[in-house]
């Protein structure tokens with residue numbers, strides 16, 4: 001076991017010895033993870049890749065270890081963590097009764113990007129759940145995450161591995177930017193598949209409530225368990241059996257500023273392509289009038305429209321093409337492909353920040369299905 005006071009002091013000063021473990025693209029998670037698993041058991045912090053975003057992990061049953069997560073992230077103490085396990089059987093030791101709906105949902109969508117909020121057993125440390133009577137649990141699909149949890153032999157509490165308020169990390173360099181010197185290990189598993197955090201569904205009360213939209217959509221969930229509601233912090237949706245009638249957010253995390261780039265983020269609201277391109281153009285002209293440097297995050301179609309009037313430099317870039325006065329741009333894919341936009345969003349915000357832009361103009365997509373998660377993150381990132 002480690003000296004927790006000393007470890008905490010090193011996190012605060014950013015002087016922890018951070019070790020990076022790189023996994024090969026064809027060999028995700030099959031080696032080198034023993035020492036990271038051992039570190040988790042000793043009460044240290046380990047960053048690991050998941051299919052959604054990178055997680056900042058600690059042994060969920062060790063309160064002192066979990067406290068280090070809050071220190072390293074600068075996370076408010078009232079925002080609870082997700083506990084990661086390798087299968088449903090692992091839940092019994094700390095979840096107080098697994099409802100049938102949870103079994104059905106995990107059978108349908110796990111391992112994968114679905115988190116369920118369930119009633120907890122008393123021995124789950126308060127620091128994991130921020131004092132709540134419930135605990136959020138997820139069974140990640142990424143092979144490195146699965147192997148790490150298995151080797152560690154303990155449930156792993158892990159929020160996204162970013163400094164609090166910043167965009168969630170979907171590449172190892174994002175984690176290095178935020179947490180180098182503040183964690184013991186960073187396991188580099190390449191780019192995260194989904195790029196947005198898991199869907200969080202609360203099953204602890206009478207009616208299931210989506211607290212945070214993600215890749216597993218409201219309609220997918222309601223096709224397995226029937227009625228679901230959306231939390232008020234979630235984009236409204238009228239279709240099918242999905243209702244939005246909860247007035248008080250049940251998830252503590254939703255009240256904080258999130259995902260924010262350093263630049264000011266503006267949304268070009270969705271609409272017909274010429275109208276939406278017009279919104280981009282108006283923002284770009286305004287920025288140039290105010291002598292502000294702008295960057296854009298958009299589809300290939302919108303970029304095609306704008307190219308007639310504006311000169312772009314596309315990222316990730318070819319440095320040779322760098323010319324004065326070009327607008328840095330990240331293209332996510334084809335217009336309204338919200339899955340592609342979601343995968344690219346957080347990386348784009350960080351890339352554009354690196355360019356030193358004052359303003360980022362990002363493409364809005366009409367909500368419904370997987371666009372809910374994308375627009376939820378975009379709106380939060382754009383909140384002043």
Ligand code: TXA
Nearest residue numbers: 052054055080081134135136159160197198251252253
């Ligand atoms: O995809 C993900 O979920 C990633 C990866 C690492 O698994 N994790 C993640 O964790 O996004 P974090 O801490 O950034 O977001 C967890 C969210 C927060 O909004 C938090 O408030 C909510 O889940 N949450 C956790 N425990 C809860 C509980 N007992 N009741 C209600 N909400 C809870």
Ligand code: MG
Nearest residue numbers: 159160168197
């Ligand atoms: Mg987070």
